[in-house]
Amino acid sequence: MSEEKSKGKVPVLEVIDIKRHYTQRKKHLTADGRVLKHAKIHSVDGVSFTLNAGEVLGVIGESGCGKSTLGRLLVRLEAPTSGSILIAGHSAEDLIRKDRLNFRRTTQMIFQNPFDTFDPRFSIEKIFIDTLKLHKIGENNSERRKIVIEKLESVGLIPAESFLDRFPHELSGGQLQRISILRSMMLEPSVVVADEPVSMLDVSIRADIINMLYNTAKEHNTSLVFISHDISTTRYISDRIAVMYLGRIVEMGAADEVATNPQHPYTKALISNCASIDPRSKHNPVKLPGEPPTPVDMPAGCAFAPRCPMAAPECCKTGQELRDFGAGRFIRCMKV
Amino acid sequence: MRLNKTLKIIKENTQLKVGCMMLVILFLAALLAPVIAPHNPNILSDDMVVAPNMKYWLGTDGLGRDILSMILYGARTSLVVGFTAAMIAGIIGTLLGGFAGYFGGRIDGVIGEMINIFMMMPTFFLILIVVALFGSGLFNVMVVIGLTTWVGNAKLMRAQAMSLRQRTFIKSAESIGESRMAILFKHIIPNGIFPIIANTTMGVAGAILTESSLAFLGLGDPNVISWGQIIQNGKSYLVDGWWMCVFAGLAIIFTVITFYLIGDGLNRVLSPKLRNLGKEVRG
């Protein structure tokens, strides 16, 4: 497997048309007043992309666009309804069936809420040592302890010994998130999914966490999927950006390209609404009529058509394909 | 240090404090019964149906046995039955509830139906039938009480597991590679056990009452002294010898209150803490 990786031909992660649908138990009331029974929620509805070793893919979108579900599918906290995920050319389905522990090692997740990422009853030392023991890293506990201390110090949690006896609730959010990243990275995964890793942290310490995540990923040549609603931060850390709307990717391309030259009307709206802290900057945010929709009872045509400022009658009739515009740029809009 | 903390918590909660003191009295009575009992409870003396006096503090029963000594020895039976039955119910309830709540799906469906069936069943009559069929040994009584009272624990644990499985640290344990079984025993059950501990403590009281009821109906173990039995024997002397039923009854009430106080106190002490764990930092 490592040979294939070094050749660089097989992407580390290949996602082929994955879907995740849920069936809603209670009745659903649509915006125009109809009642749906057992409505299907198209949380992720046909997402495909590839990710090379060491690459950072940013996934942005509003809440409810399916970006978090996508993250959970990638690390197999949930199974997709259809479609497949290939890790270095092998189906994730087979990998997890054959060797679950090894699969868990290759894909790791950083969670949004660092305050709740660790069992509140365990000390930091136990959290680390249990993980290492589970994956048979290190010969004995004193050797594992040494590894942990070294790692902690490498990310500035000094003196490391003082952290080992502490419990999660005695640490700050930034420290906990660093420990969470460290623990995942210790397993040397090939793909890390970070789901809004800084959104619950104070602004003044976010940058450190983002930088640490970026640097450790580059250091280990780990691919990173960075899920966020914050466009500025995503652009800062990502090589490529995928914009999601209602369970689908509507635009994907190099981070700077997407950010400076957005093509899809939804991306344009998102970026024009992106806040600046400079009171002098005059931006004219594009207004989107209507409410952010829920992925229930999807429209027949383009999902964005009902709110799209550029929508033409034909947009509502036919679905849109994600079209290749060359140089890794994909856009799902017939008007472009 | 842990002990100090525990003592402090007990001191601050009146219910727990009173309950624990009463529990110590009960334990001492049970443990030291051979030392402090003024008479041998099994010896039939000639002083039958004697009202409380200086020799027999709580009087004697129809066969001339000393009531005080019988009550002291009866405490042993009650405590053994109460604890064993509650433990059985606690363990079964925790396991089944944990499985149902954490694994969900079909397992939850099957266990959920089991819970429903046991809830609908008239438990006491089931116990009566089992005891009538398999004999009324103390062991049978304990096991059958345990096997029929786990439902409440199972429902509590199921709810706990269902909310815990949404928490990030469970997802995190899954993604780090721990197996579902390991997560159930290492994270779900220890983090969700507190209400079950409180409930099991109350279950002790329930089991003691059930055992007394069985003995009162004449279905208790005839080879051991139990409070229910004293009352059953005393029932025919209710007019001439009120003390037999009254003092044994008071002993039952005392024990039941003890465990209710402790259970309720534990409930108050443990649950808010559980709710606040993880959140303390942000507050």
Place this chain on the structure above:
Amino acid sequence: MALLSIRDLSVTYHSGTRHVKALNSLNLDINEGESLGIVGESGSGKTTLIMAILRLLPKGSVEISGEAFLNGKELISLKQEELLKMRWEEMALVFQKSMNALSPVHKIGVLMSDIYRIHKPEVSKRDARRRIEELLELVNLPSRVYDLYPHELSGGMMQRVSIALSLMFNPKLLILDEATTALDVVTQTQILEEIVALEKKLGITRMMITHDMSVVASTCKNVAVLYAGCLLETGLTQDVLVEPLHPYTQGLIKSFPVFDNDTHQPLQSIGGSLPDLSSPPPGCIFEPRCIKACDMCRESMPRLKEYGQGRFAACHLAGGEINV
């Protein structure tokens, strides 16, 4: 003339032997018709400030000193009955998830008109409904919202309803506590724009608590930067955010990712973490995390000094010279 002026407001939480000074002699003024953004991270005391002015802090374990005048009336010592009246009619508050407080089994309209009729019992049901529909229209909601249940609304609609609710008795002061934080960017921008337009129309003074500087940058005239219970810098938004005087404000701005068109500036954090407020450092409260700290900073707490019109900062080193 200031609508709200806060004088030497201090709040201390007592728990056992620990005394946490959550607010340290705060002075603030908001003029009528203006808008003030209060920026602070967790533990800065921004929520404590709101709770203190609205008198929602628990009695007993909390010690409040100082004064807060709203329209000439002193709030901290006001009688309970008068306070209840003032809470809706002179000042109104919108929380981050205000609507969670509403009963899920009642329709929005019923909930709203109940509140209306508690304060104005003489109003008929029909008039109440008319007023509610008027309010819903004010915040750009269709009148069918009147007959919906809280769970049928999206997050953005919920916050709009909360804002409509807060405007019910034409308050002079509107306090928004992270009111748009949980919303999506597109919705957030839209609601913020609507609020700004509304306050011009209705002559409302707004105080906005947030951790997001961009919200302040786009909607507030003035800004106050809070850190660990102390006011570190205040002034016009266009001054403070463009040329911050205090190292903390400078650090905050540097740690905010800029969506610039070409440059990739590396993001910087402020090292360290919030001091333990039960035993604060003897000198400047920010000194342990400050990259510019000198001996004087470790010894004495700098006072708020004026730098130009309405521009204050609490730093020995601000303005390039050492101030005592």
